Each structure stands twice: as C-alpha cells, then as structure tokens.
Amino acid sequence: MKKDDYMDLDFSDIEAHFPLDRREFIKLFGGGIVILVSLTDAEALLQQRRRRFRPELPEDFNAFLRIGEDGRVSCFTGKVELGQGIITSLAQMLADELEVSLDSVDMVMGDTDLCPWDMGTFGSMSTRFFGPPLREAAAKARAVLMELAAEHLQTPLSKLKAKDGVIFDKTQNKNQVTYAQLTKGKKIAKKLERKATLKPLSEFTIIGKPVSRTDAAEKVTGKAVFAGDIRLPGMLYARILRPPSHGAKIKSVDTSAAEKIKEVRVVKDEDFIAVLHKHPDEAEKALSKVKAQYDLPEAKVDDKTIFDHLLKVAPERETVAQGGNLQTGEKLSAHIVEETYLNSYVAHAPTETHTAIAKIEGNKATVWASTQRPFGAKEEVAEALGFPSKDVRIIPPFVGGGFGGKNQNRQAVEAARLAKLTGKPVQVAWTRAEEFFYDTFRPAAVVKIKSGIKDTGKIFLWDYTVYFAGERGSQQFYDIPHHRTASTGGGWRGTPGSHPFGTGAWRAPSNNTNTFARESQIDIMALRAGIDPLEFRLKNLKDKRMIGVLTTAAEKFGWTKSKAGNGRGYGISLGIDSGTYVAHMAEVEVDKKGAVQVKRVVCAQDMGLVINPEGAKMQMEGCITMGLGYALTEEIRFKGGEIFDLNFDTYEIPRFSWLPKIETVLIDAKDSPHQGGGEPAIICMGAVVANAIYDAVGARLFQLPMTPERIRAEMP
Amino acid sequence: MRETISFKLNDKPTRLTLDGERMLLWALRSELSLTGTKFGCGEGCCGVCTVLVNNEAVRSCQFPVKDVKGKEVITIEGLANNGNFHPLQKAFIKHNALQCGFCTPGMILNAYSLLLKNPQPTHKEILQGMEENLCRCASYARIVMAIKTAAKEMKRGGNR
Numbered sequence A: 001m002k003k004d005d006y007m008d009l010d011f012s013d014i015e016a017h018f019p020l021d022r023r024e025f026i027k028l029f030g031g032g033i034v035i036l037v038s039l040t041d042a043e044a045l046l047q048q049r050r051r052r053f054r055p056e057l058p059e060d061f062n063a064f065l066r067i068g069e070d071g072r073v074s075c076f077t078g079k080v081e082l083g084q085g086i087i088t089s090l091a092q093m094l095a096d097e098l099e100v101s102l103d104s105v106d107m108v109m110g111d112t113d114l115c116p117w118d119m120g121t122f123g124s125m126s127t128r129f130f131g132p133p134l135r136e137a138a139a140k141a142r143a144v145l146m147e148l149a150a151e152h153l154q155t156p157l158s159k160l161k162a163k164d165g166v167i168f169d170k171t172q173n174k175n176q177v178t179y180a181q182l183t184k185g186k187k188i189a190k191k192l193e194r195k196a197t198l199k200p201l202s203e204f205t206i207i208g209k210p211v212s213r214t215d216a217a218e219k220v221t222g223k224a225v226f227a228g229d230i231r232l233p234g235m236l237y238a239r240i241l242r243p244p245s246h247g248a249k250i251k252s253v254d255t256s257a258a259e260k261i262k263e264v265r266v267v268k269d270e271d272f273i274a275v276l277h278k279h280p281d282e283a284e285k286a287l288s289k290v291k292a293q294y295d296l297p298e299a300k301v302d303d304k305t306i307f308d309h310l311l312k313v314a315p316e317r318e319t320v321a322q323g324g325n326l327q328t329g330e331k332l333s334a335h336i337v338e339e340t341y342l343n344s345y346v347a348h349a350p351t352e353t354h355t356a357i358a359k360i361e362g363n364k365a366t367v368w369a370s371t372q373r374p375f376g377a378k379e380e381v382a383e384a385l386g387f388p389s390k391d392v393r394i395i396p397p398f399v400g401g402g403f404g405g406k407n408q409n410r411q412a413v414e415a416a417r418l419a420k421l422t423g424k425p426v427q428v429a430w431t432r433a434e435e436f437f438y439d440t441f442r443p444a445a446v447v448k449i450k451s452g453i454k455d456t457g458k459i460f461l462w463d464y465t466v467y468f469a470g471e472r473g474s475q476q477f478y479d480i481p482h483h484r485t486a487s488t489g490g491g492w493r494g495t496p497g498s499h500p501f502g503t504g505a506w507r508a509p510s511n512n513t514n515t516f517a518r519e520s521q522i523d524i525m526a527l528r529a530g531i532d533p534l535e536f537r538l539k540n541l542k543d544k545r546m547i548g549v550l551t552t553a554a555e556k557f558g559w560t561k562s563k564a565g566n567g568r569g570y571g572i573s574l575g576i577d578s579g580t581y582v583a584h585m586a587e588v589e590v591d592k593k594g595a596v597q598v599k600r601v602v603c604a605q606d607m608g609l610v611i612n613p614e615g616a617k618m619q620m621e622g623c624i625t626m627g628l629g630y631a632l633t634e635e636i637r638f639k640g641g642e643i644f645d646l647n648f649d650t651y652e653i654p655r656f657s658w659l660p661k662i663e664t665v666l667i668d669a670k671d672s673p674h675q676g677g678g679e680p681a682i683i684c685m686g687a688v689v690a691n692a693i694y695d696a697v698g699a700r701l702f703q704l705p706m707t708p709e710r711i712r713a714e715m716p
Numbered sequence B: 001m002r003e004t005i006s007f008k009l010n011d012k013p014t015r016l017t018l019d020g021e022r023m024l025l026w027a028l029r030s031e032l033s034l035t036g037t038k039f040g041c042g043e044g045c046c047g048v049c050t051v052l053v054n055n056e057a058v059r060s061c062q063f064p065v066k067d068v069k070g071k072e073v074i075t076i077e078g079l080a081n082n083g084n085f086h087p088l089q090k091a092f093i094k095h096n097a098l099q100c101g102f103c104t105p106g107m108i109l110n111a112y113s114l115l116l117k118n119p120q121p122t123h124k125e126i127l128q129g130m131e132e133n134l135c136r137c138a139s140y141a142r143i144v145m146a147i148k149t150a151a152k153e154m155k156r157g158g159n160r
Helices: A003-008 A022-032 A041-053 A086-098 A126-153 A179-183 A216-221 A280-287 A306-313 A326-332 A374-385 A410-422 A432-437 A511-529 A533-539 A544-557 A613-632 A685-697 A708-714 B024-031 B087-094 B104-117 B123-130 B140-155
Strands: A065-067 A073-077 A105-109 A160-163 A166-169 A172-178 A236-240 A249-254 A265-269 A272-277 A291-295 A318-323 A335-343 A355-361 A364-369 A392-395 A426-429 A445-453 A459-467 A482-488 A568-577 A580-590 A596-606 A661-666 B002-009 B012-019 B050-053 B056-059 B072-074
Touching (some): A065 A126, A065 A179, A073 A126, A126 A160, A126 A179, A166 A179, A216 B087, A216 B104, A236 A280, A272 A410, A326 A445, A326 A459, A326 A482, A374 A392, A445 A511, A533 A544, A533 A568, A544 A580, A544 A661, A568 A685, A580 A685, A596 A613, B050 B104, B056 B104, B104 B123, B123 B140
Parallel strands (some): A236 A426, A364 A392, A459 A482
Antiparallel strands (some): A065 A073, A568 A580, B002 B012
C-alpha cells in the first residue's frame, strides 16, 4: 500500500480514530483463530502506537481472514457494502490470492469488534488501498499454509500446489491436505520468514473475471438485512423533535398531549426531545402532538444570493498547482476567455434514510447503523454515552446507498442516547424530510477561469480558482505552459459562516464542480479557435492515458464534426478521479422549452487492473445515470437555514424515463495498479451534457443544474 | 379504531387486530416483522414500499391496512414459489439489476404487476410502467433488461 497516496487525499472532514487493539482482536476470536503470527508484545505495542498517530492496517494477516473448520473462509474488512459491489470484488481478490473458490468466501464487513480498523468507505478507496493489503494478507496466509502442508505431507514445497483450498502434491494428486484440515482446532504461531509474493497477472483465475454480485439472491428475496430490519425484544421506535430551520433555538415545548397517549414514552434531555412507541407510525403520530416554539435566526442567504455570499466570505486562495508565468501566457494568447461557473447545493438522497438501532447491555453498547464510517460512529457513540470506545460495537448491515451522506453518524448517536435514556433497545429511522434536512449537501460553489489560446488552437494560459467545492479534480491535465490552479473555501465542508447548513463529500466530491467548469471552458475555447472540440482536446493533450480514453470513446461513439441538427447535439468531457481516467461523449435532444433528453452516453474508463469488469461497468452506468440528476434538475431550494426540498416530489432525481442508451468501455490496462471505480464516471456528467446542449441549441450554461428555465434564458 | 382484519398474505390466511387506519407498510414491518418491504419516503413518491394487493401494485406507506380486508397481499417474501425464484428474481440476479438493493423489492413487485397487466411490454411501456419507482444507485438500465428477460421467461410458462 502506498501510504503517501493514502494520506494525500483530502479527508479533512474525517477524524482519525484509534485502531483495534491487536490483543483485543485475538481475544475475540479465541480458539477460532488458526494461525497467529508471533509478534513480541513490544513489537505489537510499537505497531499500535504508530497506528494511533497514523492509522494503518494491521500487519498480521489474521486480521483479514479466517479459515473455518468447514473450509469456509471469512474475510474481514472495515469497509461496508453500500451497493458499490466490494462485497464481490474484495472477495475476488482474497479468493484468488488465497487459492480458494469465490463461493467459499464470506464477507464480514464493517463490524468494529471483528474487522480491522478502517477510516471509512468513501473516496473510491476500497479497491485501491484496501485491495493491496488484503491481497498481501491472503498471499502470506497461502505461503504459511503451503509450509504447513509441506510438513504435514512430508513433501518438499517445490512439489506442492494449492487450488480451491486444497494443497496437493503435483506428482501424486492423492497426496493432499485441505486448508481446513491443516488449521482445524489448532493455534499455530507461524510467521512467514520471507516476503509473500503476489500472483502474477498470468496466474489470476478470479481477479479480472466478470463476476455477478454475490449479494443478489439475498437482495431479490427481501432477506438482505438493512439496519431498520433488525428486531430486538422490547425495542422502541423513536421520533425526534426537529427544528424548522438550521440555527433555530427552541423557546418552549409542550409534550403533555403526547404523554397522554397510551404506551408512548416521551424523553427530554435539554433540547433533545423524542417520543417512543413500540410501533414507528404510532411514535410519528405522537410526535405530531408535541407543540414547540422556536426563535428563528435571520435568513441572510437563499439559493439565489448564495454565490455572491460565498465570493464575499471566501478566504485567501491557496495555490494547488502552477507553472510558467501567467502574464507571459496572457501576452502570448490571441484570445482570452474569462468565465464564471456555478453549481447549487445537491442532496445525497440515498434510498435508505439514516437508520440505527442501539442496545445497551451492562456496560456494552451495540449499534446497528447504516453508516459509511463504522469506526467513526464507534468513537462518536462512545463520546455521547461517556463509554470507553472499547465498550461500543458498531455493526453495519447492508447499507442502502451512501454517496458520502452516510459519513455522518448523527442517527447512531441519537439511537444510542435514547437507548441509554430509556433502558430499552431503540430504533431511530429518519423520515425523508429528516434525511434532507440533516443532509450534508454537496456545497454550492463557484469556479472562475481565465484562459487564453493562440490562433493555432494551442492553450497558453490557464488561471483557475475554485471557491468552496474543494480541490479534488481541480488540476487541469492539458499541456499548458502558463498555468495556475487555486482553491479557497476550506474544501467541501466550507469555512465557518460560509454555508447556512451542513455540507460534505458527495460522490466524487469537488470533482463534479471542477470538471463541469474546466470541460465547459475547454469547449468554449475550441469554439473560439474554430476547431472541433475533439480535435482541440487532442491538440492540447500529452497525457497518454487521457488520449487513450478520449480516442476510445470517440471511436465507440462515432464522433463526427458535423452537427446533429434538429435540436440534437453532441458533447465531450474528460476527467481524472481516484486515479482513474474517464472520457465521456453524449448525444442530447433539447426541445424549444429547454427540456433536455439525454439520448446516448459513451464512457471509456482507464482504471488500471480491473478486478471485476461486471462490477466496474455497473458503477459506470450508475454514475452516468445518477449524474444526470445534478446536471439537469437536482438543486436544494432554501432560505437561510430553512430547507424547502424535503422529499422526491420537488427534489427531482433521475427516473426510468431519463434513461439514455449507455455504452461503457474499459481500457485494458492490467499492468497498472487497480484504481477507484465508484466515483470517476460521474464527474463528467455536468460538462458532457452542457457541451451537448450548446451543440444542440447554442445555449451555453454556466450554472448547474441546467433546468429548462436556465436553458431558455441562454437560447439565442 | 381497533378492528380485526383478515386477509391472505403470501398465500397464508392472516388476521391482525389493530387500528385499521394504520398503513399497511407498518403492519407488515412492525406487526408481522416482514421487513422485505422498505420505507423510503413515506409519501408515495419513491416506490420502495410497493406490494401487491389483488395483484395490483400499491404504495404500502399510503395504503390503510383496513383496505386489505378479504384481499390477497403479496410481498417480496412471498414471490418465490416453494423456494423457486420467480422469473423476475432470476432475471434481476442474472443482469445484476441492483446495487444497494434497498429499492429492489419494490422494483420487482412493481414490475410483476406491470407484467401481469401487460405480459409483453415494449421498452417504452416498461419505462412508463416503472417511472414512479426510484433507484438512487441508478440501476435503471439493468432493471429494464431484467424485466424484458423475465417477460420472455414468463411467456414460456415460468409464471409463479
């Protein structure tokens, strides 16, 4: 694992927490653990101390896997399954390196008592950063098992081969032993004296093969368990009193009517007021009887004035990248293009709202929570309860979508507090309105670009500043001699006083904003130079991987210089996210009212070695379709801290009728390391649609989402 | 008002004594612990709570439980027949027509109701028939493929 890469990413909104104590881990498994790498206590302590300052994964491979007596293999990961499909692709990596069949692997995900510490499931990091150590752990375990088999079979290592959990003598197949036989009932302290070697590409039998989702059967039968499906004896459902706007202060509250309802419990802990009942709908009904009055703060901004406000409060910008000299670049340019791009607040809106069930028994709290950050939730719950964190266990069952929104664990803390206050197991499942209200939106943001080209169509100047989106994806990748990229606004969380409510990471944070601005500007310059946008990009690119995805997409799409006509247009957009390169091309149809139908999207993606091509394509398709939302309709309307969009009736997300024809191409790049796949293909959706709209009807859009009203306003 | 409501649930006679004005979703999830039917928006906007009442797809979060009296309710738990997956379930698996899986039960039941009414829908009819069911992971393309595959399979007699 390249730790430097890991630390370079912007996770400023994620607090570091302590990893699992190794001895605690071993204690938990007791006799079940089969192989213990012997480390002295001093070594273990040192490791642990290092991790406290700079969290990293354990070196003991037992932290990642366990072979049961029945031969089934448990794979432990602090990552969670949100739909992105790592339940399948991580199992593929483990199975291939360990030499077991894929269907013998059971994934244990995110359980803070069982799994190695993890920062969180975000940033398309599972395959990139958890993948390599997982593969290494499996390779180490296989090497140790081979050594054990050599002893057991009295056969030299060179004659042995492992396959499907069996080690056999290549010269005499009957001379064999299974992993389960080797490890059964034994505790073996064996440290690998040499470095484990990962399999070469040529020997992969499971990695790189298209594999279907291993969780599909559970999910089509209703058996898949999500947090809200946990049922505990005596459990109460809570509904919590919420303010009408962010920043509102409670003046008075009258719970007497709710208290009179049979079997309803009312809990008051200062401003934290909840009603509980054994049925959720009865709790809801009781909450409606609670009357509260609030002091509302003055609303200073709304969804129209927010951009001026952000520019006004922006701190000094910081340079992200630079080269050459901007003044020289400006002098050398024949045409200067100066534009400002805006995007509104966007909601995560996962299908499953934030949900948690908390149970406190003795001094131990267990919380089942829909979360992307179980180890973060553990610390937050511990703090709220005043428990040492070792006495808190978070179990994330299947999570019904996250997209960055479930990095926040407010609901887990609420459930835990109520379990403590009532002495009963408590479920907190947010309503859709609560989900919108407490969402940490993708921030409203501004990008200003001044760029210049020579008459030859070569870009000579690039002066770029992003306000409040964050710097991920802000660096341009064209061959521009005089350039500067700057960022201000404290990343996606903003600076104090900048946003009237919470903001945070939203699938490919920063990059959707940055790619929309950059790739729109590139198209404007191409037009100014009188050069086809594909040719213009190729003229200004040197990066071979980028040229590779672009030409692949163009070929698949059948890019043509001639305009489509009849309200139809074509667009291009390029980008890099999570180490992955993407090129999109789209065809749109725009009617006279400014309504857009995206007819077709082609996406070529270079993500290095692809672990599961089927899974990668599913993510690309999902990204493309989901991205149509922020491109065309998704926008939070608000006044001060009051949010007006609180359900899907006004907050429009993509539906079946929006569906374009989607074609995805994965570049064969097996020799380079596996990169991220959950986010990259969403970053181009703003610009690819914007550029196609311009091609179709001559309307250049500088603000997302590109609603019919905004398109009509720009139509020539 | 508390009343006793008898209906058929996944082929089994069922009796519930409760306030009939309560929504079917909560009767299923919290009275009967049938948690395959999900809560998504509470206002009938998203379709994740879809179940069948007399083979008609309804939003169980908006459907008073008294209205199932004497009727037949099918939830995702009742779609497989003696452990054999319904063609729609098989097709969803085959095409990987899901990601997080939270909308999947509602998708499958809405598609089932669609296919009962229109066994060989066109592409456009599938989009129209599924329009009110939302999938934030946006697996729509694969769901459409799955419905087409299931329609073919059901035509061949693979009905439940």
